[in-house]
Amino acid sequence: MRECPDGIALLVIAREVLRKELLPLLPGDKAYAALMVANAMGIAERQLRNGEGPQREEQQALADLLGTEGTLAELNREFAARIRRGDFDNDAEARRVLWESTVQRVRESAPKALAAYSPSAARHVLV
Amino acid sequence: MREEQRTALEHFLAARAGANEVRIHEARLLSGGAIQENWSLSATVTGGRHEGVLECVLRSDAPSAVAVSHSRAQEFALLQVAFRAGVTVPEPLWLGDASVFGRDFFVMRKAKGTASGYRLVKEPGLGGDREALTERLGEELARLHAIRPPVDGLSFLRTPTLPPALQCVKDSREFLDGHRAAFPALEWGLRWLEQHAPATPALVLTHRDFRTGNYMVDETGLTAVLDWEFAAWSDPLEDLGWFCARCWRFGQFDKEAGGIGSREALFRGYERVSGRRPEREAVSYWEVLAHVRWAVIALQQGERHVSGQEPSLELALTAHVVPELELEVLRMTGGRHA
Known part of the structure; x- marks a missing residue:
């Protein structure tokens, strides 16, 4: 049996750390990259949630x-x-x-x- | 930039500028540009007619490029033609080849300000009075559209055998036929575009990527129209439709002209210079086409990542704008079922 939290839950919490803790500390020219990472994690999370x-x-x-x-x-x-x-x-x-x-x-x-x-x-x- | 590239470039610039010596004291890679690589150069020129500090941009091919875009030499020729027609573009200076920089490139004068669409919609002070800026952009388009074929130096531009709208339908279908997956909603849009295609009475030079994000502004207004690599002989309304398309408003949907101003201001500026008043309904056809064409380009960009040729998060995410473009295509063509 897989460990909990599962992939969806990990993406959710990881995304929150990225947005709330890391993003404010990044220089302006890297903020866009961080937002892209958050966006990609969001898409992956929603696909996992929906399944097939x-x-x-x-x-x-x-x-x-x-x-x-x-x-x-x-x-x-x-x-x-x-x-x-x-x-x-x-x-x-x-x-x-x-x-x-x-x-x-x-x-x-x-x-x-x-x-x-x-x-x-x-x-x-x-x- | 590698040391030998810089040295070769200094010699190249000195020869072209008729200078005794050129010294590059700053070379900075600019962000943005999935297709090209842009370097901001600051150089001191000794002797010749460019004596003093020269602020310019070197534009070269990126490691991989979309097949439909022009070469640097062609883009340079387009800039020259637009510059001579009075369109606000960075002054094209010199064309260079791979023997100097490792890849083909050209050098243009640096324009002031920023091109960022996100900054433009967030910072009301940028670009001066927004309605005036929008009107000015209409004037710029009208000046560009005064250029009719044939033009010396632009013989590389394909003269479409079909009306431009149908040519776009044909090109898009050819791409989709060779793609891994089918896109029924895009096919729906293409079918509609085919059935409603307007005749184009006269071809003009069009930019075909004229949108917020592709022109530069400073605090006072427009400083340069950029990114000419998709320019072609087409219907003038294609540029107006692309500029007004909902997908290019950067979230400011009520500002129908590029997310920065009113459609009325854009059309007013266009009419003042061209003498022709764009008809809203005729432009809306090209807004549908804009969404379909942008979706096809987005698929091509996404494919550069998916194929493994050029791993990039930005390219990967570009593929994910396709569904929302398709939804808008369905809405505009009466395919909405809420």
């Missing part, structure tokens, strides 16, 4: 939409090709799937950006 669940949901939604099976990468490739061909012009269900999967990726990569969009999207933001 959202990826599986996206895969299922795509399989349903496209009426075919495949890995997530294959389904995305197929979806992209069909959007390009115009198969999904004005298709509300395709737009919904696209919006949901993109919101999910923003939740992991840049959750603060969601605040400007829908309240329902922002509600799930992990800060």
Whole structure:
């Protein structure tokens, strides 16, 4: 069995030390690098927290939409090709799937950006 | 900078400046620039028409560069053309090659102030009156857009066979086809761009990276427009759309022109010099294109890290701006489902 605290908890506390204790002491030209480190740790933490669940949901939604099976990468490739061909012009269900999967990726990569969009999207933001 | 580079550079500068001697007393590597390496040089020139202290910037290729960007020689030619057209750019001085510095480079006069977008949106005193600065940037664009093909020295610029908007769609699709992963939301945007592409009546010289972060200001106002490596013959509205695009407002979303001023001020300045009033709706097409194009560039930058070619936290994080760009593309093209 793995030790506690786990990877998520370690990232959370390590990030706090970086931001609260180290960042204020850094010279101006290194502060940006420290903020980048904090940002990268945040993304890693949110991905760990989410696990593979959202990826599986996206895969299922795509399989349903496209009426075919495949890995997530294959389904995305197929979806992209069909959007390009115009198969999904004005298709509300395709737009919904696209919006949901993109919101999910923003939740992991840049959750603060969601605040400007829908309240329902922002509600799930992990800060 | 290594000692032999400095010595070779001193001889190069002396020859080009027609000086008896040039002594570099400060050479400082400037931060920023994922594609190029910039050195701030302070030199004492003895003899010739540059006699005295010369403050300049040496711009050379970084170890690896994005395929679509111009060479230093081409960027130097672009600076010369823009300088002669009255655009506020650092005065291009001399072009040098790898035999002097190990990599191709050019030397330009140093502009005062800062280019940092984050500083600009945080420090209201920078850049002087902001509406005046915004208007001035509109004027600069109009001056640039007065340049029409063909121009001596710019024959390396590809003349698009398709209307510029469709050319961008085609180039982006070609990149995505060769990429590891598919990006359906970008495809959605590209499909929309294809279906709504405007005709471009006349090609002009465009900067194609004209945004906050790529011009310098001091306390009084604009001192230089920088980073000409993406310049091309295109639709003039491409530059206006890039400047106004939400992704280039550095968090100041209500200041629609580059996060620093009003769209109205930008358009006013543009109209004063060009005689043409940009139409908001026509510009918004190019704002969609800006998000798609920036997402593609971000993927390319991220790939430099992912491929192992150039490990860099900055490049790695650039790949993570793609989702929020895609979300904005979906919103702008009616793909929102809240």
